[in-house]
Amino acid sequence: MADGKLHAAVSVILAGSGQALQQIASVTSYQAMAFSLGALLGIILTPDLDLVGGSISQRQVRKSTGNIIGLIWAMLWYPYAKLLGHRSFWSHTPIIGTIIRIIYVFGLPLLLWSMLWQAGHVSVPPPIPVLGQLDPLLFWVLLGLSVSDLFHWLMDL
Numbered sequence: 108m109a110d111g112k113l114h115a116a117v118s119v120i121l122a123g124s125g126q127a128l129q130q131i132a133s134v135t136s137y138q139a140m141a142f143s144l145g146a147l148l149g150i151i152l153t154p155d156l157d158l159v160g161g162s163i164s165q166r167q168v169r170k171s172t173g174n175i176i177g178l179i180w181a182m183l184w185y186p187y188a189k190l191l192g193h194r195s196f197w198s199h200t201p202i203i204g205t206i207i208r209i210i211y212v213f214g215l216p217l218l219l220w221s222m223l224w225q226a227g228h229v230s231v232p233p234p235i236p237v238l239g240q241l242d243p244l245l246f247w248v249l250l251g252l253s254v255s256d257l258f259h260w261l262m263d264l
């Protein structure tokens with residue numbers, strides 16, 4: 108089984124392959140960059156966020172942003188890790204694990220923001236995304252993230 112550094116290295120290589128994708132498929136440079144961004148996002152939104160003791164994601168966020176944001180990031184993922192457990196079906200299965208992490212990291216804060224806004228504790232309404240109004244490049248970001256997660260899953264077998 109691979110460790111976090113090897114998973115991260117594969118995500119970086121995958122990000123680099125986004126440019127090759129442009130050469131072999133009819134993909135625009137923006138789509139290729141969005142794919143690469145998604146693959147790199149696989150380092151931060153790794154399936155290994157289900158590790159209670161911390162993952163490479165938590166170390167990278169703490170190293171890049173400092174202890175306070177690193178602590179917030181670790182606290183955000185603690186319930187996820189406790190609930191799912193390491194290498195569970197819900198965290199590591201391709202597509203399913205990716206969707207759950209996206210909902211967890213974006214959906215829960217939006218839900219909390221929405222509740223605070225409706226209760227009058229926050230004056231700015233939450234930016235609720237509307238499916239038809241999402242940027243089409245988001246598909247390529249999600250594809251890059253999904254492929255990164257697929258390689259993660261294969262390397263964990």
Ligand SMILES: [Zn+2]
Pocket residue numbers: 154155194199259263
């Ligand atoms: Zn893993």
